[in-house]
Amino acid sequence: MKWILFFVFSGIVVFVTTLYFNLGGHKDVILSEVNTDGFHVIYKLHDGPYHKIINTIESVEAWAAKNNIPCPQTFGEYLDDPRSADESRLRSHGGCILSSPVSTVEQGLIQRFILPGHYLKASFEGAPSIGPFKVYPKAEDWARSHRIQFTGPVIEVYTVKGPHSMVTEYYFPMPK
Template sequence: MVTLGSWMAYYLGAFKSVEINSASRPAMKMIYKEHVGSYHKIVAVIQEVETWAKSQGIDCTQSFGEYIDDANMVEEIRLRSRGGCIVREIPKTLPEGFKSQEIPERSYVTAIFEGSPGIGPVKVYPKAEVFMRENGLVMDGPVIEIYVIHSEKEMTTTYLFPLAKPAEKSEPKS
């Protein structure tokens, strides 16, 4: 049993490091479908968008999940998310149920992890929260996870934690 647990931890990437920094990221164009329910069930939604994009000759090497609600605060069956592809250009027409958005350039805490995104909530999110707390940063908006599959056994997930704009400094009143 210990051997199986050790193998699973290794396979999922529990021993891999997480690279964290804060930086501005350029605008992102996305095509997606909305999903309501458990976050781990968004995979089918992402695959549906990927399949359609590929059938249209649209590059979908970067798929994503955007997780709108805090899973610690919202009942699992009510969790809202979006899943789809980051694209160079948004197509003029989309199938029924598909949507698009462009997220403008903004600052994020970025975490890069080469293990399974399934362990992200326990491996990556806590480290990002510590980084934000230690650097006086405040999250403002839904987390976006960008998935890049390199092979059957290798993938990279980039986690984007959007940051609040720094408060304007006001002049002291005399």
Template sequence: MKGKTIFLGILGLILVAMIGAFAYYGGFTKISPEIIQCGGETLVYEKMTGDYAQSAIVSDRVYQNLIDDHGIETTKGFGIYYDNPKTKEKSTLRSDVGCILETDFDKLDAIRADFEVSEYPLGEYLVAEFPNRGMSSVILGIIKVYPALERYVEENGYESDTPVMEIWDVPNKKITYRKQLIKRG
């Protein structure tokens, strides 16, 4: 009887720890997409073809190069994902991955020698936010946010196969998702 009680106690502790971790990484966060006027950021990036799971490696490479070669430290990374991984082969997925430049705009010419540089278009986007507390938040965000964005566009007459931008805001500990909006014709 004592062994059974200990086993149930340990099982209970594991369950509480799992629920706590799920909550900490954003598992209980309510996703409320809304249309917001935004954009205008200066993007420094590499074009990437292949599995979106490689985004962190590319983002880190851009970040480190900006520090090492240009003396610029950024606080926001991003990925713009052009293809739906449910309908395209992983090896053909297209994205732009890098950092958002918030200072040192006088160094853009030198940066262009190493990376692509562009300004993200101003416009109305479908936007949702999610906590960023590590890789588990990124995974939970994919699981929770993308379906909420898809539901919104389907229910409101927008195209579903449009690019999504993720902004990984380190100081504010959040991930912002922006979906391009195009009305169905």
């Protein structure tokens, strides 16, 4: 019986360790204060759990590809605090960051310019799915230690570096 428990426990440890490294849990979060030039974005509205925004982002990417519009980076703008709102009522925007505005967009897409601002930028090379557990707490600790409060929705910018590599940049708006 103790051998069975040993193998089960060992299997769980191996699984958790593999998952931790595959998701990039061992990678550092790099924080810096930045001023942005703003972002030209095209997006769709998304209501519901934030972890399900990927379909929204992919549909905007598909529209951009079909219309020969470069979409080198995608983004999510998260409007509500998931700790204080019901998961089904969470609102977000998901889509592409563009180098300049486009002349026409299809119905259901929204184009806008996110104004320049002052942000705490957190760069993380792990999976965006662990950002809420690794990046957000670090940013919140930084804000507490600097006695500031973030002033608006968080913008996550996703840049694919290769088949198994991506960087997520989290922009937490703050007062100047």
